[in-house]
Structure formats: C-alpha cells, structure tokens
Amino acid sequence: MEEVKKEMPKASPSGTVKKLRATAEASAYQKQWFQGLKARVEAGEDFAYLNADVPMEVLAAMDIPFVVNQWWAAICGAKRMTKKYFGLLRDAGYRDDLCSYCATALAESLDPDDHAYDEEGKPLGPWGGLPDPTIAITRLTCDCQGKIFELFAKNHGADYYAIENTQARTFPLNWWDYATYDWEKLYDKDRLDAAVEELKELIRYLEMKTGKMFDINRLQKVMDNINRQETWYGKIRDLIAECDKAPVTVVDTINAVMPAQWQRGSEWAADHAERLYYEIKELADKGEAAVPNEKYRLMWLGRGLWHDFAFYQNFEKKYGAAFVWSMYLAMGADAYRRYNVEADPLRALAARYIGMEDFLHMTPWNAQWYLQQARQNGIDGVVYMVPENCMQAVEGSFFIKKTLEDAGIPVLAFNADPVDARKWNRDTMTGLVEEFIENRVMKKEK
Amino acid sequence: MSIRKCALQDPSFTKLYEVYKDRDAAARAVKTAGGKVLAKLGSDVPDELVLAAGLFPVQVYADPAKKLVYTDQILEFAFDPVVRKQFEKLVDGTYKELADFLAVSNSTDVLIRVFLYLREILRSMPEQPVPPTTFIDMLFTRNRMHQERNELIFSLFRKQLEDWTGRTITDEDIKAAAAVCNANRAALRRIGELRHGEEVRINGTEALVIIGSGFFMDKKEHTALVEKIADAAANWPVITGKRVFLTGSNQEDLTVYSMIEEAGGVVIAEDHDWGDRSYERDFNMDYPVIRAIVDRYMLRSYSSKKAVVSQRIEALDAEVAAAKADAVIFYTNIYEDSASWDYPGQKKSLDAKGIPNACFAKMQYPAKANEGLAEKIAQFIKG
Numbered sequence: 001m002e003e004v005k006k007e008m009p010k011a012s013p014s015g016t017v018k019k020l021r022a023t024a025e026a027s028a029y030q031k032q033w034f035q036g037l038k039a040r041v042e043a044g045e046d047f048a049y050l051n052a053d054v055p056m057e058v059l060a061a062m063d064i065p066f067v068v069n070q071w072w073a074a075i076c077g078a079k080r081m082t083k084k085y086f087g088l089l090r091d092a093g094y095r096d097d098l099c100s101y102c103a104t105a106l107a108e109s110l111d112p113d114d115h116a117y118d119e120e121g122k123p124l125g126p127w128g129g130l131p132d133p134t135i136a137i138t139r140l141t142c143d144c145q146g147k148i149f150e151l152f153a154k155n156h157g158a159d160y161y162a163i164e165n166t167q168a169r170t171f172p173l174n175w176w177d178y179a180t181y182d183w184e185k186l187y188d189k190d191r192l193d194a195a196v197e198e199l200k201e202l203i204r205y206l207e208m209k210t211g212k213m214f215d216i217n218r219l220q221k222v223m224d225n226i227n228r229q230e231t232w233y234g235k236i237r238d239l240i241a242e243c244d245k246a247p248v249t250v251v252d253t254i255n256a257v258m259p260a261q262w263q264r265g266s267e268w269a270a271d272h273a274e275r276l277y278y279e280i281k282e283l284a285d286k287g288e289a290a291v292p293n294e295k296y297r298l299m300w301l302g303r304g305l306w307h308d309f310a311f312y313q314n315f316e317k318k319y320g321a322a323f324v325w326s327m328y329l330a331m332g333a334d335a336y337r338r339y340n341v342e343a344d345p346l347r348a349l350a351a352r353y354i355g356m357e358d359f360l361h362m363t364p365w366n367a368q369w370y371l372q373q374a375r376q377n378g379i380d381g382v383v384y385m386v387p388e389n390c391m392q393a394v395e396g397s398f399f400i401k402k403t404l405e406d407a408g409i410p411v412l413a414f415n416a417d418p419v420d421a422r423k424w425n426r427d428t429m430t431g432l433v434e435e436f437i438e439n440r441v442m443k444k445e446k
Numbered sequence: 447m448s449i450r451k452c453a454l455q456d457p458s459f460t461k462l463y464e465v466y467k468d469r470d471a472a473a474r475a476v477k478t479a480g481g482k483v484l485a486k487l488g489s490d491v492p493d494e495l496v497l498a499a500g501l502f503p504v505q506v507y508a509d510p511a512k513k514l515v516y517t518d519q520i521l522e523f524a525f526d527p528v529v530r531k532q533f534e535k536l537v538d539g540t541y542k543e544l545a546d547f548l549a550v551s552n553s554t555d556v557l558i559r560v561f562l563y564l565r566e567i568l569r570s571m572p573e574q575p576v577p578p579t580t581f582i583d584m585l586f587t588r589n590r591m592h593q594e595r596n597e598l599i600f601s602l603f604r605k606q607l608e609d610w611t612g613r614t615i616t617d618e619d620i621k622a623a624a625a626v627c628n629a630n631r632a633a634l635r636r637i638g639e640l641r642h643g644e645e646v647r648i649n650g651t652e653a654l655v656i657i658g659s660g661f662f663m664d665k666k667e668h669t670a671l672v673e674k675i676a677d678a679a680a681n682w683p684v685i686t687g688k689r690v691f692l693t694g695s696n697q698e699d700l701t702v703y704s705m706i707e708e709a710g711g712v713v714i715a716e717d718h719d720w721g722d723r724s725y726e727r728d729f730n731m732d733y734p735v736i737r738a739i740v741d742r743y744m745l746r747s748y749s750s751k752k753a754v755v756s757q758r759i760e761a762l763d764a765e766v767a768a769a770k771a772d773a774v775i776f777y778t779n780i781y782e783d784s785a786s787w788d789y790p791g792q793k794k795s796l797d798a799k800g801i802p803n804a805c806f807a808k809m810q811y812p813a814k815a816n817e818g819l820a821e822k823i824a825q826f827i828k829g
Contacts, residue, residue, distance in 0.1 A: 364566050
C-alpha cells in the first residue's frame, strides 16, 4: 500500500463536523485501499463480498481481497444511493421495504450504471461501483440472509457460500470478563467445536477456489494484529469514560474506528488504532472537550445513522448533550480481543466470530453489557434506534430498555432505518430526542 | 364450497372437525387423567421423541381474538402477527396451564428470537407463567457437517425429555413411537392422493381439518379416523374447479382456503407446515434412531424460511407439477418477509411455464381483516 495522502479534518457535505486527523486519515486510506482492491480484481484476482459477521480473518490471512457488506451499505447510504437502489429492487419485482441494510448491495447489483461515468467523467456508482465479486459469503443469522446473498452472488456470477449460526445454551451474564482471555469458558464446548469445523470447511473451500494456501502462522499474525488494534480501542473507550468532559463524540469515533475495523488484522489498522489513541489522549491531556458545555452524556444504541451523521451533533449546543458512546468502539474493546491464541488460532477465531451475533443480538448478553457500559461511561440517557424491518437486528429491545431503566438510566427507543433516508425525518427525530432530553435526562440530576 | 355436506355427514370427519375446533380438549383430558403434555412451537419438534418420552404433544397455535397484553410490550414490530398471537398465549399462562413443557424448534429465525425472549423471561421475570422451555437448534443447510451436528442436537433434546420425565428413552421406545408417526403419515398421504389425483375428492378446507386435527389429539386415534375418511372419501363427489397450489404462510385456520374454494377453486396442495409438508418423509426404520430423526426433519422439502431462492424455486416448481396445479397463490402475512425474496424468481419460473399465479403479500391477520381479499381471490380464480 502506498503512503496515504494526508487529509485534514473537515465538515462533510451533510454538515457533520469531523474533528480528528485519524478520521480523515481512515477516510483517505479506505478510498485508496478500495482503488487498490479494484485494481487487483481487474487483474483477475478472486474477490469476496462478506457479511460483517463472517470470519474475515481467514481471508485476511489468505490475502484474498474482500469487502464487508455493512461497510459498503454504509458507503452507499452516505452517498445517498438508497432511493435509486430500492427503486431498482422494486422494478425487478422485489419489495423495496425490506432488509435495507443487507439488501443494498443486491439492489446495487441491478444498477446498469454502477460502473459508468457521467458526462463530466464522474463515476455514477459509489466510489466507481463495486467490482464483481467471485465469492459471496454470509452467515445464516436470519431467514433472509442466505436468500439475499444467493441472489447477489447470482447477479455477479459469484459463488454463494453460507456459514451456519448456532445458539448459546450457556450464557454467563458478564461475558466481557471472559471474552478476552477465558473465552473457552464462554461457550458450550460442542458449539465452539462446530464453529471450528465451519472454519475448516470455509478454508478448504477458499483454498480450492483461489488456489491459495491457508497458513496458520499468518492467521496468528492477523490475530495478534487484531489484539493490538482492539487493545487500543479499549484504551480509548476507557479514556473517554474517565474524562470529565469527553474529548471526542461518536461522530469522531465511529468514523475513525469503523474503516479500520473492516481492515482488522492489517498492520495499518493496528497502527491507526494506536495513532487514534494518542490523538485523543493529546486532546484529553490538553483538556479539550468535544462539547465544551458538556452536561449530559448520551449513549447511542443500534446501528450507525449512516445517512445523517450530523444528527448526533444536534443536541450539543442547545443542551450540552454529547453522544459519547456507540457500540462501534466498545465492541472492538470488549468483544474482539482473544488472547491465548498460540495453541489454536482457529479456535480463538471461532470464539470471536460466533460471539458477534450473541453479544449484539442475544438477550441477556447485549442488555447486560449495555448496562455495564452505561455505568462505566457515566451515561445520563440512552437513545436507541430499533430497526423496523429487520429480524436479524431484533435483539430484545424490551429487555434492553428494562435493564437500563431498572438501573435508573432513561431510554428513548424509536424505530428507524440505518441506511434508508426515505424513512427518516430529521425534524421529527430531533423533536423526539429534545423532548427526551428535556423531560427524562435533564430531570434526572447528575 | 368450503366443507361439504359429504364430509360433515361423515362421523370420522366430524370427530376430527370437533378436535380442530376445540384444539385444547384432548390435552386437557390428558392432564386430567394425570398425563403430561408438551407444547411444540415450530414444525421441527420430533413427535417421535416426544411420544417416546410418554408425553402428549400439542402444537402451539394463534388465537386471533387474544388481546396482546404482554406481546405488544415485549416483541418488536418485526414479529409477524401469527407469532405475536402465539407468544401472548405462551406468556399469559395459557400454555402454563395446558402444558407441562414447551419445546421450540428453529424452523424460522423468528422462533429463535421467541425462544431467547422466553428464556430471558424465565430468568429475569420468574413471576410470568411460562412453562419450562427448551430449544432444538437444528441446522438446515444441507451438508455432512450439519447433519452430524443435528445428531447432537436431537440427542440433547432426547436428554432434556429424559430429565423432564425422569425416564430413560430407549431406542425401542423411539422406534415404537416412530412406527406410530409413520402410520399417521401414511394415512395422511392417502388423503393427499385424494387431493392431488386426476379426480379431486377432498378439498383444501377439508384437508386442513384432517391434517390440523392431528396436531391436537392422540396420534393412533387420528390415524384410525384418517384411514376411515380416506376409505369413505374415495366415494365422495369429484370436485371440479381451478386446481390451486398455495404457497407461503402457515394456514392455522380455514379462512383463506374457504375464500379460494367459495370462489370456485380447489386447493389441491400446499407447501406450508399446516398442510402437506407436515406429513412428508418418514422416519427410516433402517437407520440408527437419532440419525433417522435427523434425516426426517432435516431433509424434508425446502421450507420457505430455511432455504435459498434457487432451492425454493426448484421446490415450488416440483410440487406444483406433482400436484398438477392449474394456478398458484402466494399468500404471506405481514412481517413474514423471507418468502418475499423467493417470490420474483418463483413467479418468473411459473410464468415461463404458463401457470397463472397471484400474490397476496403483507396480509393482515386474521385473514378476514383484509378488506376486499375474498373479492380479489375470486377475481383471480375466475380470471
């Protein structure tokens, strides 16, 4: 990878103020990385399209280029392509009101202009469009997931590969105390065994498909890099929690963390996490607050609001309310690290990827973690976006709300869509959150 | 034409119809007599093991009239209306009173969520009257690895039943129960032949009663009555009309079928779990018992929930051809969305074969809540 062009922090077209150099760097890196990926695909390399909960570490270790579905859906959402794409789905006979997060790339695959340019030579597809994958891999974490990925694969002429999903029978409530070192104790043994078998099958398939050998030592290196990267995220999360006034908000952290999270396992991602930490620490050491008048700390639950990031900053000046917590940073800190890898890197990886669905979408694990995180971060109120058309994201919102509110932390839960701007009314949502801050958060004295 | 006079005059059919209408009566009688009842949620809880454990299996069903006192608080919008009505009965004490145990199979992802919620209610809200609950986490992707995993999963279910009942379930117990189940399926296949053949002697509404009553009564008794109906129905009047295949949501009541058949169609087959799919594929007596259960429940025809689009296109084409259907109706309840991804490809394939089809998606539940539905169905049938 060539040296990344330096970009300075700036306001995005949507009005979001991005504060960090690391955010700009990540933004520049991922564009450059994507162009490099396209060049590799054009040169004939296999290219995989993965759902976020697929163990991408295997592909990283095998140096198979890949793009993650959720990252790409976020890019498409941020580029305001959703309306066009879901119109294409509708024209093809599909419903346009389903699975917006997972079906964005399928919809894009119907776009004849995805790789075309306008009269001024600007690409019509996001970042010039998605190259044709040769492999599409998902986990069967909902009934629609396999169907969407199979259709997507067919449209691109790619192989479709599915990894099964299993349910936990045992579930120690404080999973975060086990996940990093004692992960073997976190899962039913047979479940972890089965996940390792899934990995072996996947590896064999990828070896046959690409002609590349999977080398366990390279996986260990990938795992080590990830531990390094996620450890920095843990330090950042703890630092923000400890500061009197947060040096950064979710607008900074999500945009800095997520591009690197999808590159996890690489040296760049681990180094970037380190740089991010020191940049935020420098702000903290200087006493710089992201919201100088910070009075209330808010937690954002749910997927990122990719089409309207500026929304998060709407409540800073008026109320001193700062969104300081989202899962995107904290998941890396608590859910992704796996030490004691040397004995069996595949088993350690299995212990990471099967947990992703559990930690986020399985009650009571998600609710208990949110409570622990709310306490650590001194959260005054929780704003919780419950996706309205997605069974995969159905995660026991009742139990999450109850757990937090029983502990005295007010919760505003509302239905919205993370990528579909058609279903979003910023004024209505702003009103809802303002009412919540005024009536629930401000009345609950710190 | 819904249920015809010839059926209503048949004492065996009448008996099944009574069971179909009063679905809890047999379970209540079992409880009164000191027996134990296991409620099943999902279509992949194996009767072979439940019966072998000496338990009386009943299917969890929705009560359209039930107010959703707990459900509207606990479940998100994305749960479909039938599951919502089922869930209310699972948390309001209905099944705590009727059943001793509950087994949930992951026949659809929705039921995985339902199980997780019930488990959390049992853990954190113990005052809520939910019966002891277990989950059958079988896998549906067809390969060696998952077939092997499913052996473990059904063995765990066997162990759970042993723990609950305090008795050992032997292989012989399972084979004996499997023989009862196979006999029941064989009897139902005779009913199927009277629907799918050149001459249709049993309509879809009648078939729903015959099949569905078996979810709530003693299986041997059900088999005997079904056999008698099959004997009698061979002489029931031949039904003419457009032969309709119905694909999509489970039909727990007769409303949609009645609409189709009142309009002059006849539902000669379907692929949901309250119809033909429920008696597909036998327990193979030549296999080791757990492997035979895996074989039976894993390798039935592809369900709309647990198969990819190409498999569903192939399955529907094959089933429509086997039933010699003239037309296909797609019918899915609101929020029961996964089949929506299959639909365009299935439609394209049917269109290519010249098979007329109509789609009724995002339907309200109960079906009668859909304004103008009967008229739209009639328009299609007569068109």
